[in-house]
Amino acid sequence: MPKRRDIVAIILIVLPWTLLITVWHQSTLTPLLTTRKGKKKYDRTDGHSNSRNTFAFKESCSLQNRDIVEVVRTEYIYSRPPPWSDILPTIHIITPTYSRPVQKAELTRLANTLLHVVNLHWILVEDSQRRTSLVSHLLHNTGLNYTHLNVETPRNYKVRGDTRDPRIPRGTIQRNLALRWLRETFSVNTSQPGVVYFADDDNTYSLELFEEMRSTKKVSVWPVAFVGGLRYESPKVNTLGKVFGWKTVFDPHRPFAIDMAGFAVNLQLILSKPQAYFKLRGVKGGYQESSLLKELVTLSDLEPKAANCTKVLVWHTRTEKPVLVNEGKKGFTDSNVEI
């Protein structure tokens, strides 16, 4: 005969165990719930991310697993630029730039990207006789670690008007100056590890890219979007993780059929081969990169990044020339207002 006491005792025993089991269930089910919700509901998805870069993203995933009830929304407060680390190699970004209406806009958004990268050194080389105040002020205001150089491309090398004459390489003299600066500043046996990357000011770079290139030992390569008339061009990587060719339509038999934004070089390699520069004269269209790389590495030395060259982390975007018809011959707007 069930006595009241027994019933109470049974309830007292069973209840906490069922509670425990439901709590356990919830903690294992919430990660599934949160991912499923994202796909079903129409109006939801107040997403968040409290990570600063891709490495920290995993941390935020595990955080969300524990949150049974609420989505923790953390404020992304940035201190710019990130503090210098003594362990990570420095990334030296070489950017040639020249004066045109969209210059400040391009440099601004490139700076917005670079402000996220730790241990970055921006080498900005202007194609001008003197360092312009526009660029100087911009660099100073970003707070980035930078070097501001300038060298003017002689008239007979400059692109005439708008014609993209492939025989005249653009930005070459500026890049070579930056390489020379690196060789003068760092000695061959420098203890500061570094990676050199050529970043044009109108391209778009994802933050992952910089972390991929940081581990370059000699020369690393990856796919680039919107070059060679394709959605992307990429190196061909075999199952051993070695580059054996180039997936391009435009002249795939170039020694290095890759865009300027598609490779990075270890600083030691640059310093140990002081004769390696971009060739200025007699370079066919698309062969500029090869002119430098063939003096530094062979195909087998290339390190494929971006998941064995299957992810696109840099886009060769180009900005339209703005329509300025209403400026007229003399220029209508106040030239003192800097754009």
Place this chain on the structure above:
Amino acid sequence: MKSVFFSRFFILLPWVLIVIIMIDIDSKRTIRAPAAGRTGKTQRAVRTGAPGIGGSQNQSALPIIYAITPTYGRPVQKAELTRLSHAFRQVPRFHWIVVEDSTARTELVARFLARCGVPYTHLHVFTPRRFKRAGMPRATEQRNAALTWLRQHRSRRDSGVVFFADDDNTYSLELFEEMRSTRGVSIWPVGFVGGRAYERPLVSGGKVVGWYTGWRPDRPFATDMAGFAVNLQMILANPRAQFKRRGSQPGMQESDFLKQITKVTDLEPKANNCTRVLVWHTRTEKPHLANEPKHRKDTVAIEV
């Protein structure tokens, strides 16, 4: 006696375990959150009005900037959103509302937003083909969808500033600090619009008295979508203010919208009395894809 003791012990044991676990979960929630996010605060703390941790107390009083970005699928979409996110990640108290022109949320944008590093809301509304002819206003439905979302999910207690961030423009970080102090509608110069190097409001005595532009200066508000910001409460106070499609002329979208919520005399000029350009209406070229084969020939499908 011993059996009674044991039975009591075993009855109490699960309760004790539950209490310990609850305490553990609670403490993990409040401890881990700020560690992951530098000066972060949990949402609970925000709701109950508890003061922030460390130096973030001042930050919690800042109005949130809501950026409404309509976007559509094209090759450069991911690139544009990427560099936009790099600017937005620098801005504290920011909320990105991305509205896709599509029938459903695309994988590309969903995955991108999940790791963009900015608090976001991902919406979508499809604009029918007949509204996509040249000369017709663009992204109207998307912006209106975002405004509707704001009206449904924000109340009079929330402070914020709303602005329209197209995905191909370029924003300097200063712009966001300028617009944060918007009480009604603020306005500033924009680069590369109106066929000129920049377009700007003419300011005298702290008020907008005219427009300096190369195209139709007779517009009531001769500015670009990127040239103004609206206080969130103003959006909520004018629940019928929408972007028009019917009867709208090309280039009049901004004027038609601003007419519904404010007057020229009430505009707040920013950017040093509208003498500095902090946002540029850049446009990205269509990439040359002439060498793409008609049918995909690659062995892997790579997202660009």
